[in-house]
Amino acid sequence: MRAGAPLVEFESVSVVFDRQVRALDDVTLAIRQGGIMGLVGESGSGKSTLCRVLVGLTPLSSGTVSVGGRRVQDQLAQEPLAFRRRTQMLLQDAVASLSPRMTIGRTLEEPIAIHKLPRAATLERLAAILRRLSLPPDVLAKYPHQISGGQARRIGVARALLLRPEIIVADEPTAGLDVSVQGDLLNLLLDLRREFGLTYLLVSHNLNVIRRVTGHTAVMYLGQIVEEAATRDLFVAPAHPYTAALLSTNPAVDPRKRHKAIVLQGEIPSAVNPPAGCRFHTRCPVAQARCASDPPALVELEAGRRVRCHFPFSLGRQRH
Protein backbone atom coordinates (compact mmCIF):
# COMPACT_ATOMS: atom_id res chain seq x y z
CA MET A 1 0.00 0.00 0.00
CA ARG A 2 1.34 3.42 -0.84
CA ALA A 3 2.10 5.75 2.02
CA GLY A 4 -0.57 8.32 2.69
CA ALA A 5 -3.46 6.25 1.32
CA PRO A 6 -6.27 5.69 3.82
CA LEU A 7 -5.74 2.47 5.75
CA VAL A 8 -8.94 2.77 7.75
CA GLU A 9 -12.20 4.08 6.33
CA PHE A 10 -15.45 4.58 8.20
CA GLU A 11 -18.31 5.24 5.76
CA SER A 12 -21.63 6.53 7.12
CA VAL A 13 -21.26 4.30 10.16
CA SER A 14 -24.18 4.13 12.57
CA VAL A 15 -24.52 2.00 15.67
CA VAL A 16 -27.86 1.80 17.43
CA PHE A 17 -28.14 -0.03 20.75
CA ASP A 18 -31.51 -1.51 21.81
CA ARG A 19 -33.16 0.15 18.81
CA GLN A 20 -33.04 3.50 20.56
CA VAL A 21 -29.58 4.63 21.65
CA ARG A 22 -27.79 6.11 18.66
CA ALA A 23 -24.23 5.66 19.88
CA LEU A 24 -22.80 6.50 16.46
CA ASP A 25 -24.69 8.41 13.82
CA ASP A 26 -23.41 8.72 10.26
CA VAL A 27 -19.69 8.74 11.04
CA THR A 28 -17.39 9.09 8.05
CA LEU A 29 -13.68 9.21 8.79
CA ALA A 30 -10.46 8.11 7.11
CA ILE A 31 -7.14 7.39 8.81
CA ARG A 32 -4.17 7.31 6.49
CA GLN A 33 -1.44 4.70 6.65
CA GLY A 34 1.05 5.71 9.34
CA GLY A 35 -1.18 8.49 10.66
CA ILE A 36 -2.26 9.27 14.19
CA MET A 37 -5.92 10.19 14.42
CA GLY A 38 -6.96 11.76 17.71
CA LEU A 39 -10.50 11.44 18.96
CA VAL A 40 -11.90 13.88 21.52
CA GLY A 41 -15.32 14.41 23.02
CA GLU A 42 -17.09 14.07 26.33
CA SER A 43 -18.61 10.95 27.81
CA GLY A 44 -21.42 9.57 25.68
CA SER A 45 -20.07 11.16 22.51
CA GLY A 46 -19.31 7.78 20.93
CA LYS A 47 -15.50 7.68 21.10
CA SER A 48 -15.26 4.25 22.67
CA THR A 49 -17.95 2.82 20.37
CA LEU A 50 -15.96 4.02 17.36
CA CYS A 51 -12.86 2.25 18.74
CA ARG A 52 -14.80 -0.95 19.31
CA VAL A 53 -16.29 -0.82 15.83
CA LEU A 54 -12.82 -0.60 14.33
CA VAL A 55 -11.51 -3.65 16.16
CA GLY A 56 -14.69 -5.55 15.33
CA LEU A 57 -16.07 -5.79 18.86
CA THR A 58 -19.27 -3.89 18.16
CA PRO A 59 -21.41 -4.69 15.09
CA LEU A 60 -22.59 -1.89 12.83
CA SER A 61 -26.22 -1.01 12.35
CA SER A 62 -25.46 0.58 9.00
CA GLY A 63 -22.53 1.82 6.95
CA THR A 64 -19.18 0.14 6.39
CA VAL A 65 -15.77 0.05 8.00
CA SER A 66 -12.83 -1.02 5.85
CA VAL A 67 -9.25 -1.75 6.72
CA GLY A 68 -6.79 -1.90 3.84
CA GLY A 69 -9.62 -1.53 1.34
CA ARG A 70 -11.61 -4.55 2.58
CA ARG A 71 -14.72 -4.48 4.72
CA VAL A 72 -14.11 -5.41 8.36
CA GLN A 73 -17.30 -7.48 8.34
CA ASP A 74 -15.95 -9.61 5.47
CA GLN A 75 -12.52 -9.99 7.02
CA LEU A 76 -14.08 -11.08 10.31
CA ALA A 77 -16.22 -13.65 8.51
CA GLN A 78 -13.48 -15.04 6.27
CA GLU A 79 -10.30 -14.79 8.29
CA PRO A 80 -11.14 -13.62 11.80
CA LEU A 81 -7.74 -14.39 13.33
CA ALA A 82 -5.83 -12.52 10.62
CA PHE A 83 -8.05 -9.49 11.15
CA ARG A 84 -7.58 -9.61 14.92
CA ARG A 85 -3.83 -9.58 14.38
CA ARG A 86 -4.06 -6.51 12.15
CA THR A 87 -5.91 -4.37 14.69
CA GLN A 88 -4.92 -4.41 18.32
CA MET A 89 -6.34 -2.39 21.17
CA LEU A 90 -4.61 -0.82 24.17
CA LEU A 91 -7.17 -0.91 26.92
CA GLN A 92 -7.73 2.01 29.24
CA ASP A 93 -7.33 0.09 32.48
CA ALA A 94 -4.07 -1.75 31.86
CA VAL A 95 -4.01 -3.50 35.23
CA ALA A 96 -7.60 -4.74 35.02
CA SER A 97 -6.97 -6.07 31.51
CA LEU A 98 -4.49 -8.62 32.90
CA SER A 99 -5.87 -11.75 34.52
CA PRO A 100 -4.91 -11.72 38.20
CA ARG A 101 -4.65 -15.52 38.19
CA MET A 102 -2.12 -15.81 35.39
CA THR A 103 1.52 -14.82 35.34
CA ILE A 104 2.40 -12.09 32.85
CA GLY A 105 4.28 -14.73 30.85
CA ARG A 106 1.24 -16.98 30.55
CA THR A 107 -0.93 -14.05 29.48
CA LEU A 108 1.57 -13.02 26.83
CA GLU A 109 1.89 -16.58 25.53
CA GLU A 110 -1.84 -17.01 24.98
CA PRO A 111 -1.74 -15.58 21.44
CA ILE A 112 0.77 -18.29 20.47
CA ALA A 113 -1.89 -20.95 20.96
CA ILE A 114 -4.80 -18.89 19.70
CA HIS A 115 -3.08 -17.74 16.53
CA LYS A 116 -1.00 -20.92 16.12
CA LEU A 117 2.23 -18.95 15.96
CA PRO A 118 5.62 -20.69 15.77
CA ARG A 119 6.49 -20.97 19.45
CA ALA A 120 10.28 -20.56 19.52
CA ALA A 121 10.34 -17.65 17.06
CA THR A 122 7.50 -15.87 18.83
CA LEU A 123 9.14 -16.22 22.23
CA GLU A 124 12.29 -14.75 20.76
CA ARG A 125 10.27 -11.87 19.38
CA LEU A 126 8.61 -11.43 22.78
CA ALA A 127 12.02 -11.21 24.47
CA ALA A 128 13.09 -8.58 21.94
CA ILE A 129 9.90 -6.57 22.52
CA LEU A 130 10.36 -6.70 26.30
CA ARG A 131 13.91 -5.40 25.88
CA ARG A 132 12.65 -2.65 23.59
CA LEU A 133 10.06 -1.62 26.19
CA SER A 134 12.66 -1.71 29.00
CA LEU A 135 10.79 -4.47 30.81
CA PRO A 136 13.02 -6.85 32.80
CA PRO A 137 12.80 -10.50 31.67
CA ASP A 138 11.77 -11.58 35.17
CA VAL A 139 8.51 -9.67 34.72
CA LEU A 140 7.21 -12.77 32.90
CA ALA A 141 7.22 -14.78 36.11
CA LYS A 142 5.25 -12.17 38.03
CA TYR A 143 1.54 -11.77 38.64
CA PRO A 144 -0.25 -8.51 37.77
CA HIS A 145 -0.41 -7.37 41.41
CA GLN A 146 3.38 -7.57 41.62
CA ILE A 147 4.08 -5.02 38.88
CA SER A 148 3.63 -1.24 38.77
CA GLY A 149 0.96 0.59 36.81
CA GLY A 150 3.52 1.86 34.32
CA GLN A 151 4.81 -1.67 33.77
CA ALA A 152 1.26 -2.95 33.28
CA ARG A 153 0.78 -0.39 30.52
CA ARG A 154 3.95 -1.51 28.80
CA ILE A 155 2.81 -5.13 29.10
CA GLY A 156 -0.35 -4.07 27.28
CA VAL A 157 1.80 -2.53 24.56
CA ALA A 158 3.94 -5.69 24.37
CA ARG A 159 0.84 -7.85 24.05
CA ALA A 160 -0.39 -5.72 21.17
CA LEU A 161 2.98 -5.62 19.37
CA LEU A 162 3.53 -9.37 19.58
CA LEU A 163 0.97 -9.95 16.84
CA ARG A 164 2.65 -7.50 14.42
CA PRO A 165 -0.43 -5.28 14.12
CA GLU A 166 -0.88 -2.54 11.54
CA ILE A 167 -3.33 -0.53 13.58
CA ILE A 168 -3.31 0.24 17.28
CA VAL A 169 -6.43 1.59 18.88
CA ALA A 170 -5.48 3.34 22.12
CA ASP A 171 -8.44 4.26 24.32
CA GLU A 172 -7.20 6.81 26.87
CA PRO A 173 -3.66 5.39 27.09
CA THR A 174 -2.52 8.00 29.63
CA ALA A 175 -5.67 8.20 31.78
CA GLY A 176 -4.72 7.78 35.42
CA LEU A 177 -1.01 8.05 34.66
CA ASP A 178 0.93 10.59 36.65
CA VAL A 179 2.07 13.57 34.63
CA SER A 180 5.72 12.76 35.37
CA VAL A 181 5.51 9.48 33.45
CA GLN A 182 2.88 10.14 30.77
CA GLY A 183 5.54 11.69 28.51
CA ASP A 184 7.49 8.41 28.58
CA LEU A 185 4.51 6.39 27.38
CA LEU A 186 3.66 8.86 24.62
CA ASN A 187 7.29 8.98 23.43
CA LEU A 188 7.24 5.19 23.33
CA LEU A 189 4.04 5.11 21.25
CA LEU A 190 5.55 7.64 18.82
CA ASP A 191 8.80 5.67 18.50
CA LEU A 192 6.95 2.42 17.93
CA ARG A 193 4.94 4.00 15.15
CA ARG A 194 8.17 4.69 13.28
CA GLU A 195 9.82 1.36 14.07
CA PHE A 196 6.84 -0.84 13.30
CA GLY A 197 4.99 1.30 10.74
CA LEU A 198 1.91 1.56 12.94
CA THR A 199 -1.25 3.56 12.41
CA TYR A 200 -3.01 4.88 15.52
CA LEU A 201 -6.49 5.81 16.57
CA LEU A 202 -5.93 7.57 19.88
CA VAL A 203 -8.68 8.62 22.28
CA SER A 204 -7.90 11.10 25.02
CA HIS A 205 -9.76 13.65 27.06
CA ASN A 206 -6.42 15.38 27.62
CA LEU A 207 -6.34 18.08 24.97
CA ASN A 208 -2.63 18.73 25.49
CA VAL A 209 -1.88 15.09 24.67
CA ILE A 210 -4.00 15.27 21.52
CA ARG A 211 -2.31 18.46 20.45
CA ARG A 212 1.21 17.19 20.96
CA VAL A 213 0.86 13.68 19.59
CA THR A 214 -1.73 13.50 16.81
CA GLY A 215 -1.67 14.64 13.20
CA HIS A 216 -5.41 14.86 12.74
CA THR A 217 -8.19 15.29 15.25
CA ALA A 218 -11.87 14.40 15.10
CA VAL A 219 -14.20 16.01 17.62
CA MET A 220 -17.31 14.06 18.54
CA TYR A 221 -20.58 15.18 20.09
CA LEU A 222 -23.57 12.92 20.74
CA GLY A 223 -22.49 10.19 18.33
CA GLN A 224 -21.50 12.48 15.48
CA ILE A 225 -18.26 13.97 14.23
CA VAL A 226 -18.75 17.72 14.45
CA GLU A 227 -15.32 18.72 13.21
CA GLU A 228 -12.26 17.05 11.77
CA ALA A 229 -9.07 18.79 10.72
CA ALA A 230 -5.31 18.73 10.93
CA THR A 231 -4.61 18.97 14.66
CA ARG A 232 -2.67 22.22 14.36
CA ASP A 233 -5.42 23.95 12.35
CA LEU A 234 -8.09 22.70 14.70
CA PHE A 235 -6.35 24.06 17.79
CA VAL A 236 -5.35 27.35 16.24
CA ALA A 237 -8.78 28.14 14.78
CA PRO A 238 -11.62 25.84 15.80
CA ALA A 239 -14.51 26.13 13.32
CA HIS A 240 -17.30 24.39 15.23
CA PRO A 241 -18.67 26.24 18.29
CA TYR A 242 -18.41 23.02 20.31
CA THR A 243 -14.75 22.61 19.42
CA ALA A 244 -14.12 26.23 20.36
CA ALA A 245 -15.83 25.74 23.73
CA LEU A 246 -14.10 22.43 24.44
CA LEU A 247 -10.65 23.82 23.67
CA SER A 248 -11.29 26.88 25.81
CA THR A 249 -11.90 24.72 28.90
CA ASN A 250 -8.23 23.83 29.19
CA PRO A 251 -6.68 26.31 31.62
CA ALA A 252 -3.01 26.96 30.91
CA VAL A 253 -0.46 27.24 33.72
CA ASP A 254 1.08 30.33 32.18
CA PRO A 255 -1.22 33.30 32.83
CA ARG A 256 -0.13 34.94 29.55
CA LYS A 257 -1.57 31.98 27.65
CA ARG A 258 -4.80 31.89 29.58
CA HIS A 259 -7.99 32.98 27.90
CA LYS A 260 -11.53 33.14 29.11
CA ALA A 261 -13.31 29.79 29.05
CA ILE A 262 -16.44 29.63 26.93
CA VAL A 263 -18.90 28.23 29.48
CA LEU A 264 -21.70 26.25 27.84
CA GLN A 265 -25.12 25.97 29.39
CA GLY A 266 -26.49 22.60 30.45
CA GLU A 267 -25.02 19.17 29.86
CA ILE A 268 -24.88 16.68 27.00
CA PRO A 269 -28.45 15.62 26.13
CA SER A 270 -29.42 11.97 26.08
CA ALA A 271 -28.52 9.92 23.03
CA VAL A 272 -31.90 8.17 23.34
CA ASN A 273 -33.72 11.32 22.37
CA PRO A 274 -31.19 13.70 20.82
CA PRO A 275 -32.25 17.26 19.97
CA ALA A 276 -33.78 17.84 16.53
CA GLY A 277 -31.86 19.94 14.05
CA CYS A 278 -28.25 20.41 15.03
CA ARG A 279 -27.60 18.19 18.03
CA PHE A 280 -25.55 20.91 19.66
CA HIS A 281 -28.08 23.73 19.25
CA THR A 282 -29.50 23.35 22.78
CA ARG A 283 -26.14 24.39 24.24
CA CYS A 284 -24.69 26.45 21.42
CA PRO A 285 -24.03 30.09 22.35
CA VAL A 286 -24.39 31.19 18.71
CA ALA A 287 -27.33 29.03 17.61
CA GLN A 288 -29.88 30.61 15.30
CA ALA A 289 -33.45 29.66 14.41
CA ARG A 290 -32.40 27.42 11.54
CA CYS A 291 -30.21 25.27 13.83
CA ALA A 292 -33.20 23.98 15.79
CA SER A 293 -34.86 22.37 12.77
CA ASP A 294 -32.31 21.84 10.03
CA PRO A 295 -29.60 19.27 10.86
CA PRO A 296 -26.28 20.39 9.35
CA ALA A 297 -24.25 17.91 7.28
CA LEU A 298 -20.56 17.27 7.79
CA VAL A 299 -19.13 19.24 4.87
CA GLU A 300 -15.64 20.04 3.71
CA LEU A 301 -15.16 23.64 4.63
CA GLU A 302 -11.62 23.98 3.34
CA ALA A 303 -8.99 21.49 2.27
CA GLY A 304 -8.59 18.97 5.08
CA ARG A 305 -11.26 20.43 7.34
CA ARG A 306 -14.79 19.10 7.70
CA VAL A 307 -17.37 20.77 9.93
CA ARG A 308 -20.96 19.99 10.85
CA CYS A 309 -22.26 23.52 11.43
CA HIS A 310 -24.41 26.05 9.57
CA PHE A 311 -22.34 28.93 10.91
CA PRO A 312 -18.73 27.81 11.24
CA PHE A 313 -16.13 30.07 12.86
CA SER A 314 -18.93 32.05 14.53
CA LEU A 315 -17.43 31.34 17.95
CA GLY A 316 -13.80 31.87 17.18
CA ARG A 317 -11.35 32.73 19.85
CA GLN A 318 -8.17 34.68 19.86
CA ARG A 319 -5.11 32.69 20.74
CA HIS A 320 -1.93 34.34 21.92
Add this chain to the structure above:
Amino acid sequence: MTPLVSIRKLTLEASTARGTAHILRGIDLDIGRGRIVGVVGESGSGKSSLAACLIRLLPANLTRVSGEVVFDGTDLLALDETAMNAWRGARIAMIFQDPMTALNPLFTIGTHLADVLRRRHPGVSRKNATARAAAALASVGIADAPLRLSSYPHQLSGGMRQRVLIAMALLVEPDLLLADEPTTALDATVEAQIVALLEDLRRGFAGSIVFISHHLGLVAQLCDDLCVMYGGTIVETGPVAEVLAKPRHPYTRALLACELDDDAEGGRLVSISGEVPDPVTEHVACVFAPRCPHAIDACRSSVPALRDAGPGRRAACLRFEELA
Protein backbone atom coordinates in the same frame (compact mmCIF):
# COMPACT_ATOMS: atom_id res chain seq x y z
CA MET B 1 -2.67 37.89 61.36
CA THR B 2 -2.31 34.37 62.66
CA PRO B 3 -3.11 31.64 60.14
CA LEU B 4 -6.44 29.84 60.40
CA VAL B 5 -4.73 26.46 60.54
CA SER B 6 -1.15 25.67 61.51
CA ILE B 7 -0.01 22.17 60.72
CA ARG B 8 3.21 21.14 62.44
CA LYS B 9 5.23 17.93 62.06
CA LEU B 10 2.16 16.05 60.91
CA THR B 11 3.10 12.40 60.48
CA LEU B 12 0.92 9.50 59.37
CA GLU B 13 2.03 5.91 59.24
CA ALA B 14 0.10 2.77 58.40
CA SER B 15 1.05 -0.87 58.62
CA THR B 16 0.99 -2.82 55.38
CA ALA B 17 2.03 -6.33 54.41
CA ARG B 18 5.34 -4.91 53.17
CA GLY B 19 6.10 -2.91 56.31
CA THR B 20 5.31 0.52 57.69
CA ALA B 21 4.03 2.93 55.03
CA HIS B 22 5.00 6.55 55.62
CA ILE B 23 1.98 8.42 54.28
CA LEU B 24 2.84 11.88 55.59
CA ARG B 25 6.39 12.57 56.71
CA GLY B 26 6.35 15.60 58.99
CA ILE B 27 4.19 18.17 57.21
CA ASP B 28 4.50 21.87 58.15
CA LEU B 29 1.91 24.11 56.53
CA ASP B 30 -0.06 27.26 57.37
CA ILE B 31 -3.45 27.94 55.85
CA GLY B 32 -4.03 31.69 55.83
CA ARG B 33 -7.41 33.22 56.63
CA GLY B 34 -9.50 33.74 53.52
CA ARG B 35 -6.82 32.16 51.33
CA ILE B 36 -7.35 29.45 48.74
CA VAL B 37 -4.52 26.97 49.04
CA GLY B 38 -3.99 24.66 46.08
CA VAL B 39 -2.39 21.33 46.93
CA VAL B 40 -0.83 19.56 43.95
CA GLY B 41 1.13 16.35 43.66
CA GLU B 42 1.10 13.02 41.92
CA SER B 43 -0.78 9.98 43.17
CA GLY B 44 0.58 8.78 46.48
CA SER B 45 2.11 12.16 47.34
CA GLY B 46 -0.20 12.46 50.35
CA LYS B 47 -2.48 15.31 49.26
CA SER B 48 -5.74 13.51 50.01
CA SER B 49 -4.34 12.23 53.32
CA LEU B 50 -3.54 15.81 54.26
CA ALA B 51 -7.18 16.79 53.66
CA ALA B 52 -8.36 13.72 55.58
CA CYS B 53 -6.27 14.88 58.58
CA LEU B 54 -7.87 18.33 58.48
CA ILE B 55 -11.36 16.87 58.90
CA ARG B 56 -9.96 13.83 60.73
CA LEU B 57 -11.58 11.22 58.54
CA LEU B 58 -8.66 8.83 58.66
CA PRO B 59 -8.43 5.19 57.61
CA ALA B 60 -8.51 2.59 60.37
CA ASN B 61 -5.17 0.93 59.64
CA LEU B 62 -3.08 3.87 60.81
CA THR B 63 -0.44 2.97 63.35
CA ARG B 64 0.81 6.47 64.02
CA VAL B 65 -0.75 9.92 63.88
CA SER B 66 1.48 12.56 65.39
CA GLY B 67 2.12 16.26 65.19
CA GLU B 68 -0.37 19.11 65.47
CA VAL B 69 -3.22 20.51 63.41
CA VAL B 70 -3.97 23.72 65.27
CA PHE B 71 -7.21 25.29 64.09
CA ASP B 72 -7.79 28.72 65.67
CA GLY B 73 -5.98 27.65 68.83
CA THR B 74 -7.42 24.12 69.07
CA ASP B 75 -5.36 21.07 68.20
CA LEU B 76 -7.78 18.94 66.18
CA LEU B 77 -5.65 15.85 66.65
CA ALA B 78 -6.02 16.12 70.43
CA LEU B 79 -9.85 16.22 70.38
CA ASP B 80 -11.89 13.17 71.26
CA GLU B 81 -14.31 11.82 68.67
CA THR B 82 -17.37 13.64 70.09
CA ALA B 83 -15.57 16.97 70.19
CA MET B 84 -14.23 16.48 66.67
CA ASN B 85 -17.70 15.70 65.39
CA ALA B 86 -18.87 19.12 66.52
CA TRP B 87 -16.37 20.67 64.10
CA ARG B 88 -17.40 18.67 61.07
CA GLY B 89 -20.20 20.22 59.09
CA ALA B 90 -19.87 23.32 61.27
CA ARG B 91 -16.50 25.00 61.00
CA ILE B 92 -15.06 22.49 58.53
CA ALA B 93 -16.86 21.20 55.44
CA MET B 94 -15.74 19.08 52.54
CA ILE B 95 -16.62 18.65 48.87
CA PHE B 96 -15.74 15.17 47.70
CA GLN B 97 -14.39 14.10 44.34
CA ASP B 98 -17.19 11.82 43.23
CA PRO B 99 -20.62 13.46 43.26
CA MET B 100 -22.17 10.10 42.36
CA THR B 101 -21.38 8.51 45.71
CA ALA B 102 -21.39 11.52 48.04
CA LEU B 103 -25.19 11.85 48.13
CA ASN B 104 -27.47 9.31 49.82
CA PRO B 105 -29.71 7.76 47.13
CA LEU B 106 -32.58 7.31 49.61
CA PHE B 107 -33.01 10.98 50.43
CA THR B 108 -34.14 13.95 48.39
CA ILE B 109 -31.88 16.88 47.64
CA GLY B 110 -34.03 18.97 49.98
CA THR B 111 -33.41 16.54 52.85
CA HIS B 112 -29.66 16.67 52.26
CA LEU B 113 -29.64 20.46 52.37
CA ALA B 114 -32.00 20.75 55.36
CA ASP B 115 -29.90 18.23 57.32
CA VAL B 116 -26.82 20.34 56.84
CA LEU B 117 -28.66 23.48 57.90
CA ARG B 118 -30.22 21.91 60.98
CA ARG B 119 -26.83 20.68 62.07
CA ARG B 120 -25.34 24.13 61.69
CA HIS B 121 -28.31 26.02 63.12
CA PRO B 122 -30.31 23.73 65.42
CA GLY B 123 -33.85 24.99 65.83
CA VAL B 124 -34.18 26.47 62.37
CA SER B 125 -37.83 26.15 61.28
CA ARG B 126 -38.81 23.79 58.48
CA LYS B 127 -40.13 26.66 56.41
CA ASN B 128 -36.99 28.71 56.89
CA ALA B 129 -34.82 25.69 56.11
CA THR B 130 -36.67 25.03 52.85
CA ALA B 131 -36.37 28.65 51.79
CA ARG B 132 -32.66 28.74 52.53
CA ALA B 133 -32.11 25.41 50.79
CA ALA B 134 -33.87 26.71 47.68
CA ALA B 135 -31.81 29.90 47.80
CA ALA B 136 -28.62 27.83 48.10
CA LEU B 137 -29.55 25.79 45.02
CA ALA B 138 -30.25 28.96 43.09
CA SER B 139 -26.88 30.39 44.15
CA VAL B 140 -25.05 27.43 42.58
CA GLY B 141 -26.91 27.88 39.32
CA ILE B 142 -29.63 25.24 39.63
CA ALA B 143 -32.79 26.36 37.88
CA ASP B 144 -36.20 25.33 39.25
CA ALA B 145 -34.79 25.15 42.75
CA PRO B 146 -38.14 24.36 44.49
CA LEU B 147 -38.68 21.46 42.07
CA ARG B 148 -35.15 20.16 42.54
CA LEU B 149 -35.55 20.04 46.32
CA SER B 150 -37.91 17.10 45.89
CA SER B 151 -35.64 15.30 43.38
CA TYR B 152 -33.59 12.27 44.32
CA PRO B 153 -29.87 12.13 43.46
CA HIS B 154 -30.36 9.66 40.60
CA GLN B 155 -32.61 12.17 38.85
CA LEU B 156 -29.74 14.66 38.60
CA SER B 157 -26.78 14.68 36.24
CA GLY B 158 -23.21 14.56 37.54
CA GLY B 159 -22.71 18.30 37.16
CA MET B 160 -25.96 19.03 39.02
CA ARG B 161 -24.96 16.69 41.83
CA GLN B 162 -21.62 18.44 42.19
CA ARG B 163 -23.52 21.74 42.38
CA VAL B 164 -25.67 20.26 45.15
CA LEU B 165 -22.55 19.25 47.09
CA ILE B 166 -21.16 22.75 46.72
CA ALA B 167 -24.50 24.20 47.89
CA MET B 168 -24.38 21.91 50.96
CA ALA B 169 -20.85 23.03 51.78
CA LEU B 170 -21.78 26.71 51.42
CA LEU B 171 -24.85 26.38 53.66
CA VAL B 172 -22.47 25.35 56.42
CA GLU B 173 -20.61 28.67 56.05
CA PRO B 174 -17.46 26.90 57.21
CA ASP B 175 -14.23 28.58 58.20
CA LEU B 176 -12.40 25.90 56.26
CA LEU B 177 -13.68 24.24 53.10
CA LEU B 178 -11.86 21.18 51.78
CA ALA B 179 -12.33 20.42 48.09
CA ASP B 180 -10.73 17.13 47.01
CA GLU B 181 -10.51 17.12 43.19
CA PRO B 182 -14.05 18.52 42.93
CA THR B 183 -14.08 18.61 39.12
CA THR B 184 -12.07 15.51 38.22
CA ALA B 185 -15.08 13.24 37.73
CA LEU B 186 -16.83 15.71 35.41
CA ASP B 187 -16.76 16.16 31.65
CA ALA B 188 -14.73 19.07 30.27
CA THR B 189 -17.58 21.47 29.48
CA VAL B 190 -19.27 20.68 32.81
CA GLU B 191 -15.95 21.10 34.61
CA ALA B 192 -15.69 24.56 33.04
CA GLN B 193 -19.14 25.39 34.47
CA ILE B 194 -18.12 24.28 37.97
CA VAL B 195 -14.81 26.16 37.77
CA ALA B 196 -16.69 29.31 36.72
CA LEU B 197 -19.10 28.75 39.63
CA LEU B 198 -16.25 28.35 42.12
CA GLU B 199 -14.65 31.55 40.81
CA ASP B 200 -17.95 33.40 41.33
CA LEU B 201 -18.55 31.97 44.79
CA ARG B 202 -15.10 32.70 46.14
CA ARG B 203 -15.89 36.41 46.13
CA GLY B 204 -18.75 35.90 48.59
CA PHE B 205 -16.97 33.31 50.74
CA ALA B 206 -15.08 34.50 53.78
CA GLY B 207 -13.46 31.22 54.82
CA SER B 208 -10.30 29.49 53.66
CA ILE B 209 -10.30 26.76 51.03
CA VAL B 210 -7.94 23.85 50.55
CA PHE B 211 -8.24 22.87 46.90
CA ILE B 212 -6.66 19.54 46.00
CA SER B 213 -5.95 18.90 42.36
CA HIS B 214 -3.51 17.28 40.00
CA HIS B 215 -4.30 19.94 37.39
CA LEU B 216 -1.73 22.74 37.65
CA GLY B 217 -3.59 24.99 35.21
CA LEU B 218 -6.73 24.84 37.31
CA VAL B 219 -4.82 25.58 40.51
CA ALA B 220 -3.08 28.50 38.82
CA GLN B 221 -6.45 29.91 37.86
CA LEU B 222 -8.32 29.43 41.16
CA CYS B 223 -5.85 29.55 44.04
CA ASP B 224 -3.87 32.15 46.00
CA ASP B 225 -1.23 29.86 47.45
CA LEU B 226 0.34 26.67 46.19
CA CYS B 227 1.62 23.68 48.10
CA VAL B 228 3.55 21.08 46.09
CA MET B 229 3.69 17.62 47.63
CA TYR B 230 5.94 14.71 46.81
CA GLY B 231 6.34 11.39 48.58
CA GLY B 232 4.46 12.43 51.73
CA THR B 233 6.36 15.69 52.14
CA ILE B 234 5.89 19.31 51.11
CA VAL B 235 8.69 20.30 48.75
CA GLU B 236 7.57 23.86 48.03
CA THR B 237 4.96 26.43 49.12
CA GLY B 238 4.26 30.05 48.33
CA PRO B 239 1.98 32.41 46.42
CA VAL B 240 0.79 30.50 43.35
CA ALA B 241 1.80 33.00 40.68
CA GLU B 242 5.33 33.36 42.05
CA VAL B 243 5.91 29.65 42.55
CA LEU B 244 4.77 28.84 39.03
CA ALA B 245 6.66 31.74 37.47
CA LYS B 246 9.89 30.97 39.35
CA PRO B 247 9.83 27.54 40.96
CA ARG B 248 12.63 27.00 43.47
CA HIS B 249 12.42 23.24 43.96
CA PRO B 250 13.65 21.00 41.12
CA TYR B 251 10.53 18.84 41.45
CA THR B 252 8.21 21.82 40.93
CA ARG B 253 10.31 22.79 37.94
CA ALA B 254 10.17 19.26 36.53
CA LEU B 255 6.42 19.03 37.08
CA LEU B 256 5.93 22.27 35.17
CA ALA B 257 8.10 21.00 32.34
CA CYS B 258 5.91 17.88 32.07
CA GLU B 259 2.83 20.01 31.49
CA LEU B 260 2.52 19.56 27.77
CA ASP B 261 3.00 23.11 26.65
CA ASP B 262 0.24 23.90 24.25
CA ASP B 263 2.29 25.70 21.66
CA ALA B 264 5.18 23.26 21.36
CA GLU B 265 4.66 20.69 18.64
CA GLY B 266 6.69 17.70 17.62
CA GLY B 267 9.84 16.96 19.58
CA ARG B 268 10.20 14.68 22.56
CA LEU B 269 7.78 14.86 25.42
CA VAL B 270 9.27 15.59 28.81
CA SER B 271 8.98 13.17 31.69
CA ILE B 272 10.72 12.71 35.02
CA SER B 273 12.84 9.58 34.88
CA GLY B 274 12.55 7.06 37.68
CA GLU B 275 9.58 6.25 39.83
CA VAL B 276 7.69 7.93 42.66
CA PRO B 277 9.12 7.05 46.08
CA ASP B 278 7.95 3.87 47.72
CA PRO B 279 6.03 4.76 50.91
CA VAL B 280 7.61 1.89 52.85
CA THR B 281 11.15 3.17 52.51
CA GLU B 282 12.59 5.21 55.35
CA HIS B 283 13.83 8.62 54.25
CA VAL B 284 17.41 9.47 55.08
CA ALA B 285 17.92 11.73 52.07
CA CYS B 286 16.05 14.27 49.98
CA VAL B 287 12.88 12.52 48.83
CA PHE B 288 13.40 13.70 45.25
CA ALA B 289 17.15 13.01 45.03
CA PRO B 290 16.83 9.69 43.12
CA ARG B 291 15.09 11.50 40.26
CA CYS B 292 16.71 14.91 40.58
CA PRO B 293 19.14 15.99 37.86
CA HIS B 294 20.88 18.33 40.33
CA ALA B 295 21.38 15.92 43.23
CA ILE B 296 24.82 15.91 44.83
CA ASP B 297 26.23 13.76 47.65
CA ALA B 298 24.87 16.07 50.34
CA CYS B 299 21.34 15.57 48.95
CA ARG B 300 21.69 11.83 49.48
CA SER B 301 22.92 11.98 53.05
CA SER B 302 20.45 14.29 54.80
CA VAL B 303 16.80 15.31 54.60
CA PRO B 304 16.59 18.97 53.53
CA ALA B 305 14.43 21.23 55.70
CA LEU B 306 11.53 23.20 54.24
CA ARG B 307 13.17 26.62 54.62
CA ASP B 308 12.53 30.24 53.68
CA ALA B 309 12.93 30.96 50.00
CA GLY B 310 11.75 34.55 49.66
CA PRO B 311 8.67 36.42 50.92
CA GLY B 312 5.97 33.91 51.84
CA ARG B 313 7.87 31.15 50.10
CA ARG B 314 9.54 27.99 51.34
CA ALA B 315 11.31 25.18 49.54
CA ALA B 316 12.90 21.92 50.70
CA CYS B 317 16.05 21.90 48.62
CA LEU B 318 19.66 22.20 49.77
CA ARG B 319 20.68 23.87 46.55
CA PHE B 320 17.89 26.23 45.54
CA GLU B 321 20.06 29.36 45.91
CA GLU B 322 22.73 28.12 43.53
CA LEU B 323 20.24 26.57 41.11
CA ALA B 324 18.10 29.69 40.85
